[in-house]
Amino acid sequence: MSSLPFQAIVFDLDDTLLRDDLTISDRTIMTLRRLSNLGVRIIPASGRAKLSMKSFVDQIGCASLYISCNGAEIWDAMSHELLHAEQFSTQLGQEIAAFGKAHQVYAQTYDGPFFFYNEESVWAERYAASSMLTGKYVGDLEVYIQEPRSKILMMASEEKISSMLQEARQRFQDRVSVTCSKPYFLEFNPLRATKGIALSWAAEQLGISLSRFLAFGDSLNDLSMLQAAGRGVLMSNGRPELRSLCDDVCGSNQEDGVAAYLEKLYWEEKI
Secondary structure: OOOOOOOEEEEOHHHHHOOOOOOOOHHHHHHHHHHHHOOOEEEEEOOOOHHHHHHHHHHHOOOOEEEEHHHOEEEEOOOOOEEEEOOEOHHHHHHHHHHHHHOOOEEEEEEOOEEEEOOOOHHHHHHHHHHOOEEEEOOOHHHHOOOOEOOEEEEOOHHHHHHHHHHHHHHOOOOEEEEOOOOOEEEEEEOOOOHHHHHHHHHHHHOOOHHHEEEEEOOHHHHHHHHHOOEEEEEOOOOHHHHHHOOEEEOOHHHOHHHHHHHHHHHHOOO
């Protein structure tokens, strides 16, 4: 293990490992399995909820654990049992929902295989199609939330989300983790629910130093993970403003950028 460039690989799914049609290439799966056979730990980390990640984790077939809801939940990859979770209080969840209502945007939260949303719109239809979760209309999300939650997601135009992101971070500073995985997503998680903090928890459980992790991502919700790992690699299709904050850049998700980078690092450079 000590001769390997890195002992663990962690990667985002959407716009990173997944192609635009939400598939994982055979090349990518084969590369990850070859690394697993060498003893490298494989860790998917996504803003998606558990059941939206499960089919991809099973398809990869060699993950040790996986991180969902931007770090709010960590799961065993074989049994799919919950290993660690973060939640914000009912009151804080209601306050976040009220923030979305004041801005008149689409918003949703999660429970098991379902997402619960506040208005009938194309956002709900698109999310159901991409997440493989079932949506249920509940009207006022502030009223619906009556127990702690791990995530609330809002959707609107890129311009509106960009404006709301700054306002939300200022309003919920030191109380909530606020980020974006896509330009039209605004994501609220518990304060300690970030991919970077989740990666630290996973590293301790696996007995691997964070310096021995290699991370891949494309967006704002990946930044804490990219900076926590020993090397953070931004996808070439990732947000341009993150390039100076990462250690390297690889090919796009459409070009199997993760697989190509790993092949060169582990085999072409002769470990």
